[in-house]
Amino acid sequence: AQSVTQPDIHITVSEGASLELRCNYSYGATPYLFWYVQSPGQGLQLLLKYFSGDTLVQGIKGFEAEFKRSQSSFNLRKPSVHWSDAAEYFCAVNSGGYQKVTFGTGTKLQVIP
């Protein structure tokens, strides 16, 4: 069965600093991988997704993620964090078929001045 692990429950970074959120997945074949962001009290918004091809994918709001098959990872990065990036971030995996997506437990990002 597919699974997703986000080892960091909470991360605090200073505004302008770089950011990396970790995500590890468990699935036998090449998965479909996603990063979503959720602002307080809101639904989820897709940041980026990976299916195949270039392992470095670009998303919205200046985010990028790199798929590393050897490490079963799909870490999210941003070179310079803005205060508006404070939110909860979810990594998700889909093994295909009828698109049953499994979400990680999320990482809550706090941005300090």
Add this chain to the structure above:
Amino acid sequence: EAEVAQSPRYKITEKSQAVAFWCDPISGHATLYWYRQILGQGPELLVQFQDESVVDDSQLPKDRFSAERLKGVDSTLKIQPAELGDSAMYLCASTEAASSYNEQFFGPGTRLTVL
């Protein structure tokens, strides 16, 4: 820009009462999902519809939860009777088609509090 609509946004109820949530997906989206998100956790799929048919309800507690999408457009999720442990955010999402490539578009959710 088209959005997934959900109502109500907030619901407070007492245990043993019945509650219902409504979702209107983006026009033309054939696939609709209901998720439950407990505080501090990621969304968990409750039920998935393809048009009016259920394709996955393996995680739906069928003794108290029911979901329908009669005309293959909007959908209702019902809980009867509600229990304290049902307090959570209930999210609806839709995709154009049930393909692994397609982005799921989420609504703002319904925050349920059971007292």
